[in-house]
Amino acid sequence: ETGVTQTPRHLVMGMTNKKSLKCEQHLGHNAMYWYKQSAKKPLELMFVYSLEERVENNSVPSRFSPECPNSSHLFLHLHTLQPEDSALYLCASSPQGPGGQTYGYTFGSGTRLTVV
Amino acid sequence: GQNIDQPTEMTATEGAIVQINCTYQTSGFNGLFWYQQHAGEAPTFLSYNVLDGLEEKGRFSSFLSRSKGYSYLLLKELQMKDSASYLCAVRDSNYQLIWGAGTKLIIKP
Numbered sequence: 001e002t003g004v005t006q007t008p009r010h011l012v013m014g015m016t017n018k019k020s021l022k023c024e025q026h027l028g029h030n031a032m033y034w035y036k037q038s039a040k041k042p043l044e045l046m047f048v049y050s051l052e053e054r055v056e057n058n059s060v061p062s063r064f065s066p067e068c069p070n071s072s073h074l075f076l077h078l079h080t081l082q083p084e085d086s087a088l089y090l091c092a093s094s095p096q097g098p099g100g101q102t103y104g105y106t107f108g109s110g111t112r113l114t115v116v
Numbered sequence: 117g118q119n120i121d122q123p124t125e126m127t128a129t130e131g132a133i134v135q136i137n138c139t140y141q142t143s144g145f146n147g148l149f150w151y152q153q154h155a156g157e158a159p160t161f162l163s164y165n166v167l168d169g170l171e172e173k174g175r176f177s178s179f180l181s182r183s184k185g186y187s188y189l190l191l192k193e194l195q196m197k198d199s200a201s202y203l204c205a206v207r208d209s210n211y212q213l214i215w216g217a218g219t220k221l222i223i224k225p
Contacts, residue, residue: 004158040124042215090158104149105213107158
């Protein structure tokens with residue numbers, strides 16, 4: 001248990017389905033992140049939230065929609081995904097300094113997503 | 117562009133020493149991280165270097181040379197549980213983390 005909890009651990013969905021991934025942290029961190037991890041590729045940053053406001057969206061397709069209702073919870077809503085979206089989706093949190101400096105990340109165990 | 121290079125896979129023997137290298141080209145530098153990730157689990161923090169030199173933490177050490185854009189993670193007295201992927205990440209001038217693809221370390225008895 002790292003302090004960041006992700007559910008579900010595994011998800012299989014069809015291309016026409018709608019599903020949501022959930023991330024929860026009670027570490028008092030004020031920044032949360034969604035990453036995509038594909039085999040043999042670097043972690044791809046998808047979304048960043050700082051103090052519940054989205055501060056970065058790295059050209060992610062609109063079929064991925066994040067939501068951060070409070071500083072402890074982060075969601076990733078999925079709809080009409082493609083098979084190439086199959087990957088491990090990692091949530092992370094970190095404290096941030098007054099200048100926006102990012103300190104060490106704490107990761108969740110991820111959701112293994114398979115799109116069929 | 118920004119780039120982090122590390123070997124894709126390495127094999128070592130239980131009880132031995134292994135060095136995992138990481139070279140980087142980034143827009144600015146504000147620290148380098150090493151993370152360990154066991155299959156199906158969360159990446160976990162191992163070390164952080166911001167100044168040149170060696171940081172030692174038990175069986176694990178991490179080295180940084182900013183002038184060479186180079187770091188390594190040294191694992192001593194290898195144990196079977198050290199079989200994992202090791203991720204190198206550099207924090208750039210915007211304090212964003214740039215990640216390498218990870219090195220899968222296989223430990224053999």
